Amino acid sequence: MSEPNKGQEPDDRATRDRGDVIGAGILWLAKWALCVIAIAAGAWVLGFLVAKLWVVILPVALAIVVSTVLWPPTRWLTTHGLRPAAAASIAVLGFIGLLAGVIALIVPSVVDQAPELADKSTEGVNQVRDWLQGPPLRIRDEQLDSAVDAIVSRLQSSSEQIATGVFSGVSTATSVLVALFLVLVLTFFFVKDGPRFLPWLHIISGSRSGKHLEEVLNRIWVVLGGFIRTQALVSLIDAVLIGAGLVILGVPLALVLAVITFLGGFVPIVGAFVAGALAVLVALVGNGFVTALIVLGIIVAVQQLEGNVLQPVLQSRSMRLHAVIVLLAITAGGSLYGIVGAFLAVPVAAIVAVIVRYIGEQIDAATAAATGPETEPTPE
Numbered sequence: 001m002s003e004p005n006k007g008q009e010p011d012d013r014a015t016r017d018r019g020d021v022i023g024a025g026i027l028w029l030a031k032w033a034l035c036v037i038a039i040a041a042g043a044w045v046l047g048f049l050v051a052k053l054w055v056v057i058l059p060v061a062l063a064i065v066v067s068t069v070l071w072p073p074t075r076w077l078t079t080h081g082l083r084p085a086a087a088a089s090i091a092v093l094g095f096i097g098l099l100a101g102v103i104a105l106i107v108p109s110v111v112d113q114a115p116e117l118a119d120k121s122t123e124g125v126n127q128v129r130d131w132l133q134g135p136p137l138r139i140r141d142e143q144l145d146s147a148v149d150a151i152v153s154r155l156q157s158s159s160e161q162i163a164t165g166v167f168s169g170v171s172t173a174t175s176v177l178v179a180l181f182l183v184l185v186l187t188f189f190f191v192k193d194g195p196r197f198l199p200w201l202h203i204i205s206g207s208r209s210g211k212h213l214e215e216v217l218n219r220i221w222v223v224l225g226g227f228i229r230t231q232a233l234v235s236l237i238d239a240v241l242i243g244a245g246l247v248i249l250g251v252p253l254a255l256v257l258a259v260i261t262f263l264g265g266f267v268p269i270v271g272a273f274v275a276g277a278l279a280v281l282v283a284l285v286g287n288g289f290v291t292a293l294i295v296l297g298i299i300v301a302v303q304q305l306e307g308n309v310l311q312p313v314l315q316s317r318s319m320r321l322h323a324v325i326v327l328l329a330i331t332a333g334g335s336l337y338g339i340v341g342a343f344l345a346v347p348v349a350a351i352v353a354v355i356v357r358y359i360g361e362q363i364d365a366a367t368a369a370a371t372g373p374e375t376e377p378t379p380e
Contacts, residue, residue, distance in 0.1 A: 235265025
Protein backbone atom coordinates (compact mmCIF):
# COMPACT_ATOMS: atom_id res chain seq x y z
CA MET A 1 0.00 0.00 0.00
CA SER A 2 1.25 3.38 -0.93
CA GLU A 3 1.55 6.02 1.74
CA PRO A 4 -0.56 9.19 1.29
CA ASN A 5 1.27 12.23 0.12
CA LYS A 6 2.51 14.20 3.07
CA GLY A 7 1.60 17.52 1.45
CA GLN A 8 -1.97 16.49 0.60
CA GLU A 9 -4.66 18.01 2.82
CA PRO A 10 -7.46 15.71 4.01
CA ASP A 11 -10.76 16.27 2.24
CA ASP A 12 -13.31 17.34 4.86
CA ARG A 13 -16.17 16.68 2.47
CA ALA A 14 -15.25 12.99 2.30
CA THR A 15 -15.46 12.63 6.07
CA ARG A 16 -18.84 14.37 6.48
CA ASP A 17 -21.94 12.24 6.60
CA ARG A 18 -24.89 13.09 4.33
CA GLY A 19 -27.18 13.35 7.33
CA ASP A 20 -24.87 15.89 8.94
CA VAL A 21 -25.03 18.10 5.85
CA ILE A 22 -28.85 17.88 5.70
CA GLY A 23 -29.11 18.56 9.44
CA ALA A 24 -26.88 21.64 9.14
CA GLY A 25 -29.05 22.94 6.30
CA ILE A 26 -32.23 22.37 8.30
CA LEU A 27 -30.74 24.15 11.31
CA TRP A 28 -29.73 27.09 9.09
CA LEU A 29 -33.23 27.26 7.61
CA ALA A 30 -34.84 27.02 11.06
CA LYS A 31 -32.63 29.83 12.39
CA TRP A 32 -33.61 32.20 9.57
CA ALA A 33 -37.26 31.15 9.83
CA LEU A 34 -37.24 32.12 13.51
CA CYS A 35 -35.61 35.43 12.60
CA VAL A 36 -38.33 36.13 10.02
CA ILE A 37 -41.04 35.21 12.53
CA ALA A 38 -39.50 37.50 15.14
CA ILE A 39 -39.31 40.39 12.67
CA ALA A 40 -42.92 39.80 11.60
CA ALA A 41 -44.04 39.73 15.23
CA GLY A 42 -42.16 42.96 15.93
CA ALA A 43 -43.76 44.58 12.87
CA TRP A 44 -47.20 43.47 14.04
CA VAL A 45 -46.62 44.91 17.51
CA LEU A 46 -45.36 48.15 15.97
CA GLY A 47 -48.42 48.39 13.73
CA PHE A 48 -50.69 47.72 16.73
CA LEU A 49 -49.02 50.51 18.72
CA VAL A 50 -49.22 52.90 15.77
CA ALA A 51 -52.94 52.18 15.40
CA LYS A 52 -53.55 52.76 19.11
CA LEU A 53 -51.45 55.94 19.21
CA TRP A 54 -52.49 57.27 15.79
CA VAL A 55 -54.15 60.34 17.32
CA VAL A 56 -50.74 61.29 18.77
CA ILE A 57 -48.56 60.06 15.91
CA LEU A 58 -50.54 61.89 13.21
CA PRO A 59 -49.98 65.44 14.58
CA VAL A 60 -46.29 64.68 15.12
CA ALA A 61 -45.91 63.36 11.56
CA LEU A 62 -47.76 66.31 10.05
CA ALA A 63 -45.75 68.74 12.20
CA ILE A 64 -42.50 67.20 10.94
CA VAL A 65 -43.70 67.54 7.35
CA VAL A 66 -44.66 71.20 7.90
CA SER A 67 -41.36 71.80 9.70
CA THR A 68 -39.40 70.69 6.64
CA VAL A 69 -41.19 73.43 4.70
CA LEU A 70 -40.76 76.15 7.34
CA TRP A 71 -37.18 75.35 8.32
CA PRO A 72 -35.48 77.15 5.35
CA PRO A 73 -37.18 80.53 6.05
CA THR A 74 -36.61 80.08 9.78
CA ARG A 75 -32.92 79.40 9.21
CA TRP A 76 -32.69 82.43 6.91
CA LEU A 77 -34.24 84.64 9.59
CA THR A 78 -31.93 83.36 12.30
CA THR A 79 -28.86 83.94 10.13
CA HIS A 80 -29.98 87.57 9.72
CA GLY A 81 -30.03 88.26 13.44
CA LEU A 82 -33.42 87.10 14.73
CA ARG A 83 -33.64 84.89 17.76
CA PRO A 84 -34.90 81.34 17.14
CA ALA A 85 -38.22 81.96 18.92
CA ALA A 86 -38.95 85.10 16.89
CA ALA A 87 -37.92 83.45 13.62
CA ALA A 88 -40.07 80.37 14.33
CA SER A 89 -43.03 82.56 15.27
CA ILE A 90 -42.77 84.57 12.05
CA ALA A 91 -42.49 81.41 9.96
CA VAL A 92 -45.47 79.72 11.63
CA LEU A 93 -47.64 82.84 11.50
CA GLY A 94 -46.72 83.35 7.86
CA PHE A 95 -47.69 79.76 7.12
CA ILE A 96 -51.02 80.21 8.90
CA GLY A 97 -51.69 83.44 6.99
CA LEU A 98 -50.83 81.84 3.65
CA LEU A 99 -52.99 78.81 4.40
CA ALA A 100 -55.90 81.01 5.52
CA GLY A 101 -55.61 83.12 2.36
CA VAL A 102 -55.66 80.06 0.10
CA ILE A 103 -58.64 78.63 1.98
CA ALA A 104 -60.52 81.94 1.76
CA LEU A 105 -59.93 82.15 -2.00
CA ILE A 106 -60.50 78.55 -3.04
CA VAL A 107 -62.51 76.57 -0.51
CA PRO A 108 -65.82 78.49 -0.89
CA SER A 109 -65.90 77.87 -4.63
CA VAL A 110 -64.89 74.26 -4.12
CA VAL A 111 -67.62 73.72 -1.54
CA ASP A 112 -70.25 75.45 -3.70
CA GLN A 113 -69.38 73.45 -6.80
CA ALA A 114 -68.62 70.10 -5.16
CA PRO A 115 -72.20 68.75 -5.65
CA GLU A 116 -72.11 69.85 -9.29
CA LEU A 117 -68.73 68.16 -9.68
CA ALA A 118 -70.10 64.91 -8.26
CA ASP A 119 -73.20 65.12 -10.48
CA LYS A 120 -71.19 65.78 -13.64
CA SER A 121 -68.79 62.98 -12.80
CA THR A 122 -71.75 60.66 -12.32
CA GLU A 123 -73.18 61.71 -15.69
CA GLY A 124 -69.80 61.07 -17.29
CA VAL A 125 -69.62 57.59 -15.82
CA ASN A 126 -73.12 56.82 -17.09
CA GLN A 127 -72.27 58.13 -20.55
CA VAL A 128 -69.17 55.97 -20.69
CA ARG A 129 -71.33 53.02 -19.65
CA ASP A 130 -73.71 53.71 -22.54
CA TRP A 131 -70.80 53.70 -24.97
CA LEU A 132 -69.47 50.44 -23.55
CA GLN A 133 -72.87 48.85 -24.02
CA GLY A 134 -72.98 49.91 -27.67
CA PRO A 135 -70.95 48.58 -30.57
CA PRO A 136 -68.34 47.23 -30.84
CA LEU A 137 -67.91 46.13 -27.19
CA ARG A 138 -71.58 45.50 -26.27
CA ILE A 139 -70.85 44.80 -22.61
CA ARG A 140 -73.91 43.59 -20.71
CA ASP A 141 -75.65 45.60 -18.00
CA GLU A 142 -74.96 43.15 -15.22
CA GLN A 143 -71.23 43.36 -15.93
CA LEU A 144 -71.24 47.14 -15.53
CA ASP A 145 -73.80 47.78 -12.81
CA SER A 146 -71.64 46.79 -9.88
CA ALA A 147 -68.65 48.83 -11.10
CA VAL A 148 -70.79 51.88 -11.93
CA ASP A 149 -72.60 51.77 -8.59
CA ALA A 150 -69.28 51.59 -6.75
CA ILE A 151 -67.83 54.56 -8.69
CA VAL A 152 -70.99 56.67 -8.31
CA SER A 153 -71.27 56.05 -4.57
CA ARG A 154 -67.58 56.84 -4.22
CA LEU A 155 -67.96 60.15 -6.01
CA GLN A 156 -71.09 61.18 -4.15
CA SER A 157 -69.53 60.50 -0.77
CA SER A 158 -66.08 61.86 -1.64
CA SER A 159 -66.39 65.08 0.32
CA GLU A 160 -67.46 63.25 3.46
CA GLN A 161 -64.69 60.70 3.06
CA ILE A 162 -62.09 63.42 2.66
CA ALA A 163 -63.33 65.23 5.75
CA THR A 164 -63.21 62.06 7.83
CA GLY A 165 -60.08 60.63 6.24
CA VAL A 166 -57.81 63.59 6.83
CA PHE A 167 -57.86 62.94 10.54
CA SER A 168 -58.58 59.25 10.79
CA GLY A 169 -59.18 58.42 14.41
CA VAL A 170 -60.16 62.01 15.28
CA SER A 171 -63.90 61.96 15.13
CA THR A 172 -65.28 65.22 16.49
CA ALA A 173 -64.83 68.78 15.26
CA THR A 174 -63.33 69.74 18.61
CA SER A 175 -60.73 66.99 18.29
CA VAL A 176 -59.88 68.18 14.78
CA LEU A 177 -59.31 71.71 16.07
CA VAL A 178 -57.21 70.38 18.93
CA ALA A 179 -55.18 68.29 16.49
CA LEU A 180 -54.61 71.30 14.19
CA PHE A 181 -53.55 73.42 17.15
CA LEU A 182 -51.22 70.65 18.29
CA VAL A 183 -49.67 70.44 14.81
CA LEU A 184 -48.96 74.19 14.84
CA VAL A 185 -47.51 74.13 18.37
CA LEU A 186 -45.30 71.14 17.58
CA THR A 187 -44.18 72.79 14.35
CA PHE A 188 -43.18 75.92 16.28
CA PHE A 189 -41.04 73.95 18.72
CA PHE A 190 -39.55 71.76 15.98
CA VAL A 191 -38.32 74.71 13.92
CA LYS A 192 -37.30 76.65 17.06
CA ASP A 193 -35.41 73.93 18.94
CA GLY A 194 -34.55 71.57 16.10
CA PRO A 195 -30.79 72.37 16.09
CA ARG A 196 -30.60 71.43 19.79
CA PHE A 197 -32.00 67.96 19.21
CA LEU A 198 -28.96 66.29 17.66
CA PRO A 199 -26.47 67.42 20.36
CA TRP A 200 -28.90 66.25 23.02
CA LEU A 201 -29.30 62.93 21.24
CA HIS A 202 -25.52 62.62 21.01
CA ILE A 203 -25.21 63.01 24.79
CA ILE A 204 -27.99 60.54 25.53
CA SER A 205 -26.95 57.79 23.11
CA GLY A 206 -23.18 58.09 23.39
CA SER A 207 -20.55 59.05 20.86
CA ARG A 208 -20.60 55.86 18.78
CA SER A 209 -24.38 55.42 18.50
CA GLY A 210 -24.92 59.17 18.37
CA LYS A 211 -22.70 59.45 15.31
CA HIS A 212 -24.83 56.93 13.40
CA LEU A 213 -28.12 58.41 14.60
CA GLU A 214 -27.02 61.91 13.65
CA GLU A 215 -26.04 60.85 10.15
CA VAL A 216 -29.26 58.89 9.58
CA LEU A 217 -31.48 61.68 10.93
CA ASN A 218 -29.69 64.28 8.81
CA ARG A 219 -30.27 62.17 5.70
CA ILE A 220 -33.93 61.62 6.62
CA TRP A 221 -34.43 65.36 7.13
CA VAL A 222 -32.89 66.11 3.73
CA VAL A 223 -35.08 63.49 2.05
CA LEU A 224 -38.28 64.72 3.70
CA GLY A 225 -37.57 68.35 2.91
CA GLY A 226 -36.69 67.54 -0.67
CA PHE A 227 -39.81 65.43 -1.13
CA ILE A 228 -42.26 68.03 0.22
CA ARG A 229 -40.74 71.00 -1.59
CA THR A 230 -40.27 69.29 -4.93
CA GLN A 231 -43.66 67.58 -4.77
CA ALA A 232 -45.30 70.93 -4.07
CA LEU A 233 -43.48 72.48 -7.04
CA VAL A 234 -44.38 69.61 -9.36
CA SER A 235 -48.01 69.66 -8.20
CA LEU A 236 -48.20 73.42 -8.71
CA ILE A 237 -46.83 73.15 -12.24
CA ASP A 238 -49.31 70.38 -13.06
CA ALA A 239 -52.21 72.34 -11.60
CA VAL A 240 -51.27 75.54 -13.46
CA LEU A 241 -50.79 73.84 -16.84
CA ILE A 242 -53.87 71.62 -16.62
CA GLY A 243 -55.98 74.39 -15.08
CA ALA A 244 -54.97 76.81 -17.83
CA GLY A 245 -55.96 74.26 -20.46
CA LEU A 246 -59.33 73.70 -18.78
CA VAL A 247 -59.99 77.45 -18.58
CA ILE A 248 -59.06 77.99 -22.24
CA LEU A 249 -61.35 75.14 -23.32
CA GLY A 250 -64.18 76.44 -21.13
CA VAL A 251 -64.51 73.27 -19.09
CA PRO A 252 -66.86 73.68 -16.11
CA LEU A 253 -65.36 73.63 -12.62
CA ALA A 254 -61.88 74.41 -13.97
CA LEU A 255 -60.73 75.97 -10.69
CA VAL A 256 -62.01 73.04 -8.65
CA LEU A 257 -60.30 70.57 -10.95
CA ALA A 258 -57.05 72.56 -10.75
CA VAL A 259 -57.21 72.44 -6.95
CA ILE A 260 -57.87 68.69 -7.02
CA THR A 261 -54.92 68.27 -9.40
CA PHE A 262 -52.64 70.17 -7.01
CA LEU A 263 -53.76 68.15 -3.99
CA GLY A 264 -53.64 64.90 -5.92
CA GLY A 265 -50.02 65.59 -6.83
CA PHE A 266 -49.03 64.89 -3.23
CA VAL A 267 -50.10 61.27 -3.74
CA PRO A 268 -47.77 60.21 -6.58
CA ILE A 269 -49.11 58.11 -9.48
CA VAL A 270 -52.56 57.46 -7.96
CA GLY A 271 -53.48 61.10 -7.31
CA ALA A 272 -52.57 62.24 -10.81
CA PHE A 273 -54.57 59.40 -12.36
CA VAL A 274 -57.69 60.13 -10.30
CA ALA A 275 -57.53 63.89 -10.89
CA GLY A 276 -56.97 63.42 -14.62
CA ALA A 277 -59.84 60.95 -14.96
CA LEU A 278 -62.13 63.35 -13.12
CA ALA A 279 -61.19 66.24 -15.41
CA VAL A 280 -61.83 64.13 -18.53
CA LEU A 281 -65.25 63.04 -17.23
CA VAL A 282 -66.31 66.62 -16.46
CA ALA A 283 -65.13 67.80 -19.89
CA LEU A 284 -66.99 64.93 -21.51
CA VAL A 285 -70.29 65.90 -19.93
CA GLY A 286 -69.90 69.66 -20.06
CA ASN A 287 -68.26 70.14 -23.48
CA GLY A 288 -68.57 66.95 -25.43
CA PHE A 289 -66.38 64.18 -26.79
CA VAL A 290 -63.89 66.35 -28.72
CA THR A 291 -63.13 68.59 -25.75
CA ALA A 292 -62.73 65.52 -23.53
CA LEU A 293 -60.16 64.14 -25.98
CA ILE A 294 -58.29 67.46 -25.95
CA VAL A 295 -58.31 67.50 -22.14
CA LEU A 296 -57.03 63.92 -22.14
CA GLY A 297 -54.24 64.96 -24.49
CA ILE A 298 -53.30 67.90 -22.25
CA ILE A 299 -53.24 65.69 -19.16
CA VAL A 300 -51.13 63.03 -20.90
CA ALA A 301 -48.70 65.70 -22.15
CA VAL A 302 -48.37 67.27 -18.70
CA GLN A 303 -47.91 63.85 -17.08
CA GLN A 304 -45.22 63.01 -19.64
CA LEU A 305 -43.50 66.30 -18.84
CA GLU A 306 -43.72 65.50 -15.15
CA GLY A 307 -42.60 61.89 -15.47
CA ASN A 308 -39.76 62.43 -17.95
CA VAL A 309 -38.48 65.88 -16.96
CA LEU A 310 -39.74 67.22 -13.64
CA GLN A 311 -39.71 64.06 -11.54
CA PRO A 312 -36.25 62.80 -12.62
CA VAL A 313 -34.67 66.23 -12.30
CA LEU A 314 -36.32 67.36 -9.07
CA GLN A 315 -36.94 64.16 -7.11
CA SER A 316 -34.58 61.43 -8.24
CA ARG A 317 -31.67 62.83 -6.27
CA SER A 318 -33.59 62.99 -3.00
CA MET A 319 -36.04 60.08 -3.19
CA ARG A 320 -34.39 57.38 -5.34
CA LEU A 321 -37.44 55.13 -5.14
CA HIS A 322 -38.63 52.87 -7.93
CA ALA A 323 -42.17 53.46 -9.21
CA VAL A 324 -43.22 49.98 -8.05
CA ILE A 325 -42.11 50.76 -4.49
CA VAL A 326 -44.02 54.05 -4.59
CA LEU A 327 -47.19 52.38 -5.88
CA LEU A 328 -47.08 49.58 -3.31
CA ALA A 329 -46.40 52.04 -0.49
CA ILE A 330 -49.35 54.23 -1.50
CA THR A 331 -51.63 51.20 -1.74
CA ALA A 332 -50.62 49.95 1.70
CA GLY A 333 -50.79 53.39 3.33
CA GLY A 334 -54.18 54.19 1.80
CA SER A 335 -55.69 50.87 2.82
CA LEU A 336 -54.45 51.24 6.41
CA TYR A 337 -54.91 54.95 7.15
CA GLY A 338 -56.93 56.46 4.31
CA ILE A 339 -55.93 59.66 2.53
CA VAL A 340 -53.35 60.66 5.13
CA GLY A 341 -51.82 57.19 4.91
CA ALA A 342 -51.51 57.51 1.14
CA PHE A 343 -49.89 60.94 1.55
CA LEU A 344 -47.42 59.80 4.22
CA ALA A 345 -46.66 56.46 2.53
CA VAL A 346 -44.00 57.81 0.16
CA PRO A 347 -42.07 59.76 2.83
CA VAL A 348 -42.17 56.71 5.11
CA ALA A 349 -40.91 54.50 2.27
CA ALA A 350 -38.15 57.03 1.58
CA ILE A 351 -37.17 57.01 5.28
CA VAL A 352 -37.01 53.21 5.28
CA ALA A 353 -34.89 53.35 2.11
CA VAL A 354 -32.50 55.83 3.77
CA ILE A 355 -32.08 53.53 6.79
CA VAL A 356 -31.56 50.45 4.60
CA ARG A 357 -28.98 52.26 2.46
CA TYR A 358 -27.08 53.45 5.51
CA ILE A 359 -27.04 49.96 7.02
CA GLY A 360 -25.76 48.65 3.67
CA GLU A 361 -23.00 51.25 3.68
CA GLN A 362 -21.95 50.25 7.20
CA ILE A 363 -21.97 46.56 6.27
CA ASP A 364 -19.83 47.28 3.19
CA ALA A 365 -17.42 49.33 5.29
CA ALA A 366 -17.20 46.60 7.96
CA THR A 367 -16.62 43.80 5.44
CA ALA A 368 -14.04 45.87 3.56
CA ALA A 369 -12.20 46.57 6.82
CA ALA A 370 -12.35 42.88 7.79
CA THR A 371 -11.00 41.55 4.51
CA GLY A 372 -8.42 44.31 4.11
CA PRO A 373 -6.64 45.21 0.88
CA GLU A 374 -5.80 42.32 -1.36
CA THR A 375 -2.06 41.73 -1.67
CA GLU A 376 -0.26 40.10 -4.53
CA PRO A 377 1.63 36.90 -3.67
CA THR A 378 5.35 37.43 -3.48
CA PRO A 379 7.28 35.42 -6.05
CA GLU A 380 9.70 32.82 -4.70
